[in-house]
Amino acid sequence: MNLYRSARAVAGASGDSVIDWQSAAEGAKAATDPGSLDLEPGEREAYARDVREARAAVRAVSGAEFDVPDTVEIQNRHHWIDANVETFERVMGALETPTGAFPGAARTVNTGTMTVLLAFLGRNVLGQYDPLLLADTPSEDHALYFVRPNIHKAADALEVDVDRFRRWIAFHEVTHAAEFGAAPWLSEHLEERMQDGIADLSTGSFNKAAFKDLDAAMTVVEGYAELLMDHAFDDEYEDLRRKLDERRQGRSPLQRLFRRLLGLGLKERQYERGKNFFEHVVAVRDVETASRVWDRPENLPTQDELDSPGLWIQRMGR
Template sequence: MTSIGGAEMVDWNLAVATAIRFVRPGPEVSPDEARAVVAELRGHARASEAHVREFTRMIPEGHEPEDTPVLVVDRAGWIKANVAGFRELLTPLLDKMQERRTGGPTGAVLGAVGGKVTGVELGMLLSFLASRVLGQYETFAPATRELPAGAAGGGRLLLVAPNIVHVERELDVDPHDFRLWVALHEETHRTQFTGVPWLRDHLEGEIQSFLGETDVDPMTFLERLREAAQSLAGARPEGEVGDDDGGRSLVELVQSPAQREILGRLTAVMSLLEGHADYVMDGVGPRVVPSVAEIREKFQQRRAKGAGRLDLALRRLLGLDAKLRQYRDGERFVRAVVDQVGMDGFNRVWTSPNTLPTKAEISKPADWIARVHRRTDG
C-alpha cells in the first residue's frame, strides 16, 4: 500500500477523502433511531464490561485497569481512526523507503505514481472494509480530540453503528440482542488489552519487525504487485500449482523468509485474541442474550459465504479468509485448553510473550498445555 519515489509516500488526507467518497451509504434510519442506537450501544458496552470480567477472570478483583473510551462511530469515523493508526504504524517503513528511492527510469516511473495515487489506493481499500467491520479495539492511533484514548496511551473501543444496524436487519434478528452480542465480542478485546499491559507493545514490536524486513527494492515491489493483480484476477503463472482457492493473499505475496516467521507468530496471537473473543461471547451469551443461538447460526452462515464473486475475490486477496480461519482455530484452541485446565489455567497464556501459543500450538492445544503447565508446575 505504499509507493516509492514521490515526495510524499502516501497522501493520507486523500486516502481519507477517497474512502469516505466511495464507501457505501449506511442503512436508512431516522435521527431519533440513530440516537437510540448510539445510546443503546454505549449502554451495552458498559454492561458487557462486567459480564466479560466475571467470565474471563482476567482482571483480579479489586484491580482496576486503565480506562479506555468507547466510541460509537459511523463509517467515516472508522475510516479516520484506521488511517491514523496506519499512519502511525507505517511511518518507520515509509521513511526507510524514502531513503531507498532510486534514480533512473524506475525511480522516475515510481515517482510519477507518487503519494496521491497511493492515497487513492489505500482509500479504495478502506472504503471496501468500512462497510463490513462491526467493531474494533483500535490501539495504535495517537490520541486526538476526535479520537480520545486511555490516559496511559491505550486505545479505544470503536462500535460502527451503521454496520451493526445493517447486519441485524440483513439477518432479521432481534436488534437489541444482536447489539449486546456484538458488544460482548468487542468488549473482550478491550479487556484483553487493558488487562494485559504488555500486549499492545508486544504486538506493535512484532508488526514493526515485520515491516522492517520488507523488501523495498522497487523492481521487486512492482513484481509483487503484478502477482497480486494476477491473484485478484484468478490467474496463475503457467505450471504453478497452488491452493484450490485460486491465489495467495497480498500479505503472503510480500513476505521474505524472516517475515514468514514473524507472520506466523502474529497469526497465532491474532487467532488467540479472536478465538478468545468468540469463546467469551458464546460463554456469556446464553445468560444475557435470549436469542443468541439464532444470532450465532445466522451470523456464522453470513461470515462463511461472503456477498458475491467480487467480495470473495477481494477477501482472498486481502487475506480476510485467513481471518475467518483465525476465529475458528482460535476458538477451538481456547475451548480445548479451558476444558483441560480450566479458565485460570488458560489465563496463564497472558503471563508473558513466552506463554503465548505458537502457530503450531493453536492447532495442537495439548502441546501448549504440556509446555506451559509442565514448566510452571514442574
C-alpha cells in the first residue's frame, strides 16, 4: 500500500471527463493491499465445485433455466478494482464534462472520491455476480467474481470455517445468475432506469421516479436471492448472517460513514424488505407464485406492493 502514490495519481487527474478513470483505478490500487492469491491444493476446484452445486440446487428450487457465467474468476483486490472501474465508467458515462471556472479542480475532487470508493469496496467485497450492465456489445458475457483475500479475512474475523463461508458466498451469487437467466429483460430494465437517473443528475435535476423504480427492482433482486438461498443452500446459515450483521454494527464510525455514503445501508434495507415480501408471498401461495416476478417487467411489485404483498398477490391473481 502506497498512500503517496495514490495521492499523486489523484492529483494527476486529467482528460475531458468528469472523472479520470485511469487515475482513479491507479490511486485505489496504490491505497489497497492486493492480498494473496496463493491457492492451496484443490482450492480452485473447490470454488468450481461450489458454483456447480449451487447451480444445480438453485435450478431445482426455482425451476429456472439458467447457466453460470463463462467468466468465473478468483481475484485479488486489485483484480476486482480493475474489473469494476469499467462498470462504474459505463454506468456514469452519461455525466457531463465539468464546467465552470475550475473544471480541472472538479475533476480532481471527483477522481479522488471515486478512488476512495473503489479502494473501500475493493477491501470489503466478498463475491460478485456482474451482469455487465451497459456493456459495449450485447455479446459480452456476464461474470462471477470471488475476492479470495477478502473471503479469507472475513472468515477469520467471523471465526467460521472458510470452506463453508466460501460455499455460502457462491450460493448467494449464483442466485443472482438465476434471476438474470430467468428474466432476459432484467438487464435492459435496470440499464434504462440507471441511464434516466444519471442523465438527469448530470443536468442538476433528480429523477425521483427512475430511482424509485430502480430501488424497487433491486429490492426484488435481493429479496428473491434470499428466498432461493433459504430453499437451496444445503446447510444452516443463520449464524453466518448473524455474525456478518454483528460485524457491520461493530465497524468504526469512519467505516459506518463510508457505508452510508456508498449506499450500503440501502442495500441491507433492500435485503430485508425484499425478504419480507417474498416470505409473505410464499406463506400465502408458493415459490412458483413468487417466481412470477420474472415473467415480464410489469410483474415487478411497486413500492406500495413491496410493503403490502397482498396487493401484488391480488394483482397476479387477475
